[in-house]
Amino acid sequence: MYYKMKCLPGYEPRINVTEEFIKNNNLAINIETAKSVLHEGDIFNKEVAVYFLPFEVLKSYYKEHSVNTEENDEDWRQITDIKEAAQDFLDYMVFAWKKAIDEKGVSASRSIDKLSAWMRILGRTDIAEILDNDDLFYPYGRPALKKACQILGIKHSEYL
DSSP states (O other): OOEEOOOBTTBOOOOOOOHHHHHHTTOOOOHHHHHHHHHHSOHHHHHHHGGGSOHHHHHHHHHHTTOOOOSOGGGOOOOOOHHHHHHHHHHHHHHHHHHHHTTOHHHHHHHHHHHHHHHHHTTOHHHHHHHHOGGGTTTTTHHHHHHHHHHHTEEOOTTO
């Protein structure tokens, strides 16, 4: 089954995640990879990784980097549900296509970085490598997005 994405200017419908999408793409949350992304990734990768980690890990990381963490851990909600994580990825994929179509260079680049982090954390390093491939960035990340969508079974507009 394909999940059709319509990237029309001003109209970006949501791609709803299904158990089939998760199963067909062997998606699973890997906390150790999220920790690795937090410690080794760039700022945009880290923005994705933090949501997959327990507050205690984040508190330790921020303390190590001299950041004040007086927030209450009861306010923190770690993403542990694969359906939520996959839906977040798909929602961001739509956003990334919008940036690529609108030719927003910096935003398109950041979007690619974040999608790559999601794929690493969800166990698809093959897709992350495609997204990270600089040869597939121009124009505006479209070739990388197109190839990632093809592998994941996400339909995209044919004019891209």
